[in-house]
Amino acid sequence: MKKDINVLIVEDETLVSDMIRGTLKEINYNVVGRAVNGYQAVEMTQKLNPDVILMDIKLPDISGIDATKMIYEKRPTPIVMLSAYYNQELLESASESGAGGYLIKPASHSEMERTITITIDRFQETMKLKKLNEDKDKFFSIISHDIKNPLFSMNGYLGIMTEYIDKFSKEKIKDMTLNLKKTYESFERLIDNLLSWSRMQTGMLKSIPKTINLYDIAIKNIKLFQQNAEQKEILIQNEIENKIEAYADYNMVDTIFRNLISNSIKFTNKGGTVKISALLNKNDIIISIYDNGIGISEKNLKILFKIDSKCTQTGTSGEKGTGLGLILCKEFVERNGGRIWCETELGKGTTFYFNLKSGNN
Incomplete structure (x- = not known):
């Protein structure tokens, strides 16, 4: 079932991106691509139509929060925000931008699987409403x-x-x-x-x-x-x-x-x-x-x-x-x-x- 869920990774650091890709592979998610900045994430979302996006909050061009807002304007998609540390203010900003989940890097297999599942379910309910x-x-x-x-x-x-x-x-x-x-x-x-x-x-x-x-x-x-x-x-x-x-x-x-x-x-x-x-x-x-x-x-x-x-x-x-x-x-x-x-x-x-x-x- 999870093999049918396509994930877009938005992460500028190759090592971190590879770790996320490996974790997703081990829990049977399909990675369809990787974007290294916010504008590329917006563009790839339009082309690839992923089921969920794992978005780093800190990107080289624009923030993950701004990229999330742009994605929601063009093609609303379930988004899990990634951060190296917990910050309540950032969490609230991410939620307001449209992100449905929040993960601290590196995330465990169970944390990632649970957060992705909850984010997709929450997104679907929000879209229905x-x-x-x-x-x-x-x-x-x-x-x-x-x-x-x-x-x-x-x-x-x-x-x-x-x-x-x-x-x-x-x-x-x-x-x-x-x-x-x-x-x-x-x-x-x-x-x-x-x-x-x-x-x-x-x-x-x-x-x-x-x-x-x-x-x-x-x-x-x-x-x-x-x-x-x-x-x-x-x-x-x-x-x-x-x-x-x-x-x-x-x-x-x-x-x-x-x-x-x-x-x-x-x-x-x-x-x-x-x-x-x-x-x-x-x-x-x-x-x-x-x-x-x-x-x-x-x-x-x-x-x-x-x-x-x-x-x-x-x-x-x-x-x-x-x-x-x-x-x-x-x-x-x-x-x-x-x-x-x-x-x-x-x-x-x-x-x-x-x-x-x-x-x-």
Whole structure:
């Protein structure tokens, strides 16, 4: 395993470099090169893409700390700083520059192996956290206008109705009230999803699995969207057998059904069909929600479940969406040990599948 880890040594003294190389060889690390100064270290990092760098803190041109900063700007890499003596101030400076480990030369085999392992693990966790934070920031910038839009829309409807209600016919008032209700319901679902997602990110929302009846959950959500479906003359068919049960968190599965059924109605034309089915296997259940709607483009299919991308597609009656519902579905399915996927054909329809542990065993 360690043979797959490539190490770049940055050390200007040949004797010391050879000692480090020998130690690395004895503990089965692969040395891909040696740089004798800071600028060369930056250049070789770009060319060799090492898995970890052992960087002398004192170099002939620039300090190892400055070289580390330059490397982090161009290609972040796990770095272990090397020094001939312990210095708390240097240690803090090295850490601030991006170095994840610190070794006093000469280091023993066990010290070097342990420090390299910890540095790589710490680096990977830091990069994951950095990516997660970047994705969240991008996600919130994407979704912020989706939160404002329905508020502006509702405010606009209320303003017009307040000022001109005496001039409108009953039919016009009814139509505007219906549009206002649709906007409110869409906004309410967005807020529900956003609250669920934020609670999950902060660790406040835990999966509490138990045996749940999928037929009952399907019926509950069909009733929830019955009026929406009737307005578009869409038939929702529940083909799940009453006896089929899953072992999963009830609220999470309920949210998955709610979002997928809502999506199917949104992207199905007037007079279309939505079918909810479940296939019981030996150890799991595959749930499918099918619609014969407009389908999903290849471009949007690639980013359906990605938090850092906005999947833009307008519903068949002009409904707007944020894509948050599908992101939430993916996280909830995975929290319950399953996976979610999609099959679609543009202009013909879409089927979302997800699997859960069987509760019938």
